[in-house]
Amino acid sequence: MTEPGVPPHTLPHHDLPELTAEILRGGAEKYHAANEKKGKLFARERVALLVDAGSFVEDGRFANAMAADLPADGVVTGTARIAGRPVCLMANDSTVKAGSWGARTVEKIIRIIETAYRTGVPMVYLVDSAGARITDQVDLFPGRRGAGKIFHTQVRASGSIPQVCALFGPSAAGGAYIPAFCDVVVMVEGNASMYLGSDRMVEMVTGEKTTLEEMGGARVHCAESGVGHFLVKTEQDALETVKRYLSYLPSSWQQDAPVAEPADSPANIDLAALVPESERQAFDMRRFIKGLVDADSFFEIHALWARELTVGFARLDGRPVGVIANNPMFKGGVLFVDSADKATRFIQLCDAFNVPLLFLSDVPGFMVGTAVEKQGIIRHGAKMITAVSEATVPKICVVVRKAYGAGLYAMAGPGFEPDATIALPTAKIAVMGAEAAVNAVYANKIAAIADPAERDAFVADKRAEYETDIDFVRLASELVVDDIVDPSDLRSSLIARYRAAEGKDRFFSRRRHGVTPV
Numbered sequence: 001m002t003e004p005g006v007p008p009h010t011l012p013h014h015d016l017p018e019l020t021a022e023i024l025r026g027g028a029e030k031y032h033a034a035n036e037k038k039g040k041l042f043a044r045e046r047v048a049l050l051v052d053a054g055s056f057v058e059d060g061r062f063a064n065a066m067a068a069d070l071p072a073d074g075v076v077t078g079t080a081r082i083a084g085r086p087v088c089l090m091a092n093d094s095t096v097k098a099g100s101w102g103a104r105t106v107e108k109i110i111r112i113i114e115t116a117y118r119t120g121v122p123m124v125y126l127v128d129s130a131g132a133r134i135t136d137q138v139d140l141f142p143g144r145r146g147a148g149k150i151f152h153t154q155v156r157a158s159g160s161i162p163q164v165c166a167l168f169g170p171s172a173a174g175g176a177y178i179p180a181f182c183d184v185v186v187m188v189e190g191n192a193s194m195y196l197g198s199d200r201m202v203e204m205v206t207g208e209k210t211t212l213e214e215m216g217g218a219r220v221h222c223a224e225s226g227v228g229h230f231l232v233k234t235e236q237d238a239l240e241t242v243k244r245y246l247s248y249l250p251s252s253w254q255q256d257a258p259v260a261e262p263a264d265s266p267a268n269i270d271l272a273a274l275v276p277e278s279e280r281q282a283f284d285m286r287r288f289i290k291g292l293v294d295a296d297s298f299f300e301i302h303a304l305w306a307r308e309l310t311v312g313f314a315r316l317d318g319r320p321v322g323v324i325a326n327n328p329m330f331k332g333g334v335l336f337v338d339s340a341d342k343a344t345r346f347i348q349l350c351d352a353f354n355v356p357l358l359f360l361s362d363v364p365g366f367m368v369g370t371a372v373e374k375q376g377i378i379r380h381g382a383k384m385i386t387a388v389s390e391a392t393v394p395k396i397c398v399v400v401r402k403a404y405g406a407g408l409y410a411m412a413g414p415g416f417e418p419d420a421t422i423a424l425p426t427a428k429i430a431v432m433g434a435e436a437a438v439n440a441v442y443a444n445k446i447a448a449i450a451d452p453a454e455r456d457a458f459v460a461d462k463r464a465e466y467e468t469d470i471d472f473v474r475l476a477s478e479l480v481v482d483d484i485v486d487p488s489d490l491r492s493s494l495i496a497r498y499r500a501a502e503g504k505d506r507f508f509s510r511r512r513h514g515v516t517p518v
Contacts, residue, residue: 019062026044040168042093043091043093046235047080050080050082057080060077064102078112082122085122085246090113092126101132105140106147110150113157114153117157117160122251123157128168129170129171129172129175131175132173155181162246164245167218172195176194183349184245184301186230187230188237192218192228194221194227199211230301248313248355249355257320257354262315263296264295274288279433285327285333288360293314294315297313298313299314309335311325319498322347324357324411331367333364334365335365336377340377354393359418361403363410363411366406392507392508396422397414398424399428419500421481421482422481422485425484427481438466
């Protein structure tokens with residue numbers, strides 16, 4: 001049947017196999033060649049490498065098929081399986097107008113996120129896009145199903161399904177918010193970038209001369225801004241990182257985290273020997289974590305940013321846990337603005353997807369001083385403490401060496417309803433360390449003692465009194481801590497305690513939601 005008023009002989013005739021082949025080829029060969037020189041894969045190759053063979057089912061393949069140069073309108077969307085588990089995904093095709101967005105591009109992205117949310121499966125974003133097509137702005141930008149709806153849908157899905165982004169090229173202007181609303185972002189060094197305004201726009205608006213790499217390159221975002229979580233060398237590494245990340249999480253908030261085959265902890269790491277007696281001597285908490293959990297299971301997140309705090313997934317007897325650990329190798333393990341934000345987001349991620357939390361404390365407290373106060377250390381610290389309070393998954397606090405001041409609160413101390421507070425024999429819990437406490441209480445008296453030997457003896461005596469006052473056995477005797485555990489027994493104790501806490505009631509508060517201190 002012909003359209004009204006259109007003679008039959010003028011209707012277009014399509015060779016469907018040829019049209020399909022054109023769409024699957026993507027953009028012009030010169031754009032494929034340019035990407036290959038940069039070490040970039042074709043969008044459909046990325047999809048094939050990520051998902052189980054033969055599992056990808058594409059949606060919207062013929063979007064904008066009437067246009068001569070817009071195969072699939074520059075984005076590949078559909079469903080697939082990764083390690084046998086269903087996912088939804090989108091992949092910008094940078095051979096088609098640099099992966100820029102048109103109206104059909106936006107609609108396809110909205111639809112696939114809606115599908116992921118509706119069916120309760122993870123959403124994977126393979127991003128490589130120059131942003132919106134300015135020439136099409138009326139069609140794609142302001143409307144109810146415009147670009148803003150992408151972000152609205154991502155926010156609605158946040159915490160309901162895992163959302164993970166691998167960034168292979170630019171993510172420009174408003175498009176930069178697709179990665180920002182994901183749980184984690186994997187960035188390929190040298191090619192990936194995120195920025196709200198291009199280097200030319202920045203110079204025009206502010207007069208600053210910069211480059212995309214200096215302003216929004218992968219290393220900048222993974223080590224300085226914290227917007228990126230994983231910095232990788234190759235696209236294959238990025239895809240493997242996505243797979244590994246998803247392996248620790250359930251498909252949705254209504255499911256339990258997947259259990260893997262149990263593995264022993266490494267035999268070559270002696271936890272007791274690893275922790276120095278002197279709280280002034282640094283050690284690498286990451287090695288402590290690796291010696292505690294199943295061998296090769298620790299998967300660090302945000303490894304290059306706010307390194308005074310280490311976060312990541314691991315497994316204990318095959319079961320996922322989220323680890324938050326102070327690392328005295330960097331800035332003495334003191335909590336700063338960025339490390340508080342890093343912890344907050346990771347705690348919320350684990351709580352959303354039913355991953356138990358393990359806090360390993362060796363914290364002197366939050367940083368003090370003019371600089372951090374101007375940065376808002378109080379409200380950033382309050383955000384972390386809010387996240388700790390609101391987390392209802394099983395959570396255990398292990399005081400490895402010290403938990404001073406509000407650092408104890410931030411690391412899920414006894415007042416925050418942990419399922420257990422465990423002390424190692426090296427543990428100290430106090431408002432502050434002995435040296436600072438003695439100086440605070442006895443500053444005038446110390447200054448009045450003229451003889452250096454007498455002064456040193458007085459200080460040593462007061463420190464000894466203070467240490468006795470915060471002795472870990474005394475803390476256990478007054479039920480501040482639930483157990484004192486030898487490092488060699490810590491792993492088995494944690495495994496047993498997490499098993500016991502599996503059925504806990506997760507109700508927190510009678511309300512719609514709290515007011516985040518931002």
